Amino acid sequence: MKRKLIALDLDGTTLNNDAALSPTTIKTIQQVAAAGHIVSIVTGRPNRISQQFYDQLGLKTPMINFNGSLGHLPHKHWDKEYQYTFNREIVFDLMQHQREFDVEAMAAEGKTLFLANQTKSLVYGFFPSALTKQQVLTRQSLQQNPTSLTIALKRDAQPRFIAYVHEHYGDQVDVNSWGGPNSVIEMGAKGIQKAVGVEFLAHLYDIKREDVIAFGDEQNDNDMIEYAGTGVAMKNATAHLKAIANDETAYTNEEDGLADYLQKAFHLEKTVTA
Template identity: 35%
Template sequence: MFLFFPYRSFFTLFFRIVQKSAILDRNSDTTGEPMKHKVIALDLDGTLLTPNGDITDYTKKTLQRIRQEGHQIVIATGRPYRMALHYYRELQLDTPMINFNGSLIHIPEKKWAGERHYLLDKKYLLEFLEQAETFEADFIAGEYKHKFFLTQDHLDSIDPQLFGVEKIGPETEMKPERITSDPHSILMQTRAKDKYQLAEEMNRYFDYGLEINTWGGPLNILETCGKGVNKATALAYLLETMNRTAADLIAFGDEHNDVEMLQFAQIGYAMKNASNTLIPHADRRTSFSNQEDGVARELEALFL
């Protein structure tokens, strides 16, 4: 069963976008006054991570100093939980994390009453399998919080580290009889030359009933979640649990799956290396790319 975000979260998101221009004038770093404590939402691939998938020592130290100043860091990523956990640990975070582009909101390795799962009807996963050749798929994966199943027809095109494992084994092979529960998301790597065009074609195929987005970074990855699920609606819910508002939020991203998040935040930053599909939706751009510690340099200028 697919669960939609509460109406209140959708209303919060809509109201936030409508009122954004007015809020941008409030608590601005251009006033000369210190900014109040903020919630800082960070995408991973193409944003916080280098092209090699690392977090530099400079970025780690800068984020630690930011937290010491009273600001809160939240990871908001399309990555599955197991593929983001080691970054959460590296940064020594204790805040909730958003995975699967908003389908999972939780505090890693802890029980939390506010944890939320927004699942995708498994019928879509079965339909993806039927359309694998049409979508030019290297692999299709059904993603769950603690497990995954994926097609293994093109094993040479699959990087096990993408799934947080040492190797891809038969126990993870996608078979229709193994799809007994609804996944959080569907992950697909494609051979299509234009992943943005393919995403649009897939959206048309599914009559715009799903959220199909591209990942940042060098891989040709598309991720599919249920309609109405995105990083912004997840952050709207998360801010409510923290007794904060969108006026307290700063966000950084680089790809199409960050559009709603940047629109929702008080200040939305597109990375210097951001996709052209994201740039029109950002308030500002970082002066440096993800290869140049762009997030850390911007936060240092804002707060330190």
């Protein structure tokens, strides 16, 4: 079989509902990689909370984080690494409007950057329950332009917040809301989506677009699914993603839907691990 590039979203796709890799998923992905295919994680997560999955899978390929804004080789210095950022003055302005928009927490991040402020302890899994003095986001502590800004706020404040960002900084950043139960908004450099990272990988490995297989479940996967020669929506994906995808898994992320699809597509012996 011709070598494929397989782009894996994490949450709701490769990970189960406990945000973990099942033994079946690990074994299946390792089999596909051992067969010579390029398997890469392409996630909205920052590298600080995705690298453990990269290591569990035993991957050696570049990882794409922050919805396409960071492409790097974990644990190594890599001369092809890239990172898109936006002006930190945008963060400073939004910090001045935190109370107006009922912002509960705000985190500015990059590959080696994590600064946050929060008005109460949150249990989203993304924001730490407590911050060290060195992690507190202030005008003085944020000395570099961030790659990503993540904001937790009251659900009914989302439309006003997004409208404000569009009006004042729409030419510099993109803003999207998370799916799922938590009211969270993320911002990144204008025009940078997961498809940017997948295209970077395809060129790096000289793989044609038609030989790219991408898996996703949420709206931040839309561009990646459209870019891929075979865009695969999870059974648990949004209706819009299913509508633009080329195919759909038979099972959800909780039922090893990704592993099942790969086993069938690459004619692997079905792996069932307790």
